Each structure stands twice: as structure tokens, then as C-alpha cells.
Amino acid sequence: MNMFRFLGDMTHLFSVLVLLLKIHTIKSCAGISLKTQELYAIVFATRYLDLFTDYISLYNTVMKLVYLGSSLSIVWYMRRHKLVRRSYDKDQDTFRHHFLILPCLILALLINEKFTFMEVMWAFSLYLEAVAILPQLVLLQRTRNIDNLTGQYVFLLGAYRSFYILNWIYRYFTEVHYVHWITWISGLVQTLLYGDFFYYYFHSWKNNEKLQLPA
């Protein structure tokens, strides 16, 4: 495993853990889109179906379990925890995320590395991950609430995307037969959408700057 991949995994892991820890500590999820978090939970659940069928390394297995556990915990907090769910911007978080799922599923049925259940689910998870940030983007534009979407979360997600792209470039040039078009293209789309998210974040941050008091 190269350094880019490892750093990509770590920043991805920290982005999820920082969010979970924040929700757990301040008992608030204001500014966080439940729709996006639910999509991420579906992404992990469908991608890691191979947990029980293919063993790659202890590292991979542990990471998969941690990603699954932490993203499901975030969803649980936002839906079930009596204090946290009160802070949820339900009326603003109106993106109809179910409409993202069906097109991704159809695309996965049409474009996959092999037409098997596991491979279709894997492709589905990649397509869904690419667009999962959309509800969060819409919520951010609506509420301009950047209190909880701290610089850390934005920075970590951005670092994760960048490191993974560097990892793909590195592997392409150092390994024989390392070609994953589906992963690359959906990863690129995801990074572009993330760039949008990044842009709005800083835009909101700049505009709210004067109103914010030191914490």
C-alpha cells in the first residue's frame, strides 16, 4: 500500500470520526444533512458486502468495519438520539435523496466490471458516493449554517479525495494491469462535486465571518 492510499484512508476515516465525535460531544447536528449521511451509510453497506466473502488484509477488514460502524452511528444519532435529533434542520434538508438511488442502481446494472450481484453493488456504491454530497450542498446553500461543518470536516474530505486520486495515478504507473475506469470516473465526478461544496463552504464562511463571535 502506498502512502497516498494510506493518507487517503486516514483522512476519510477522520472526516467521519470528527463528525461523529462532534455530534456526540455537543449533542447537536445543526447544519448536517441526514440525507447525505444516510447515503454514505448505504454506500459503505453496499460496498463492503465482500467483508464475509473476500479477505484482503486485516487492515482492510478493520477499516471497513469502522467506516460502517461510524457512519451508522451518525445516522442513529440524527434519527434516534432525543437531543441530537431536535437540532436537525429537518425542514431545510429536503433534497429527495431517494431519487439518487434508483439512477445509480440502473447505472450500476448497465456499467459494472462484471455482471454479478457483488460487482453491481460495488459499482452502485461508487456511483452513489459520487453524488452523496448533494443533499449536504443544498442544505449548506439554504441555511448558510457552517457552525458544525467545521474547517476540519471540509479539509479532511478534500484531503481524502486528493490523496485517492494521487493513489490511482501512482498505482497506474507502478503496477501492471491496474486499471479501474469505473472507480476513476466516479471518483473524479465526486471530487468535482466536492469542489462545489468546498466553494460554498468558503463562500458562507466569508459572508458569516463578521457575524460570528469567538466560540
Add this chain to the structure above:
Amino acid sequence: QGQGKLHDEL
């Protein structure tokens, strides 16, 4: 190999 390669990334 080729089709249905083992996915070793997360």
C-alpha cells in the same frame, strides 16, 4: 483477472 478483479481499496 481483468474482469471482476479483487477490490483492494476502500
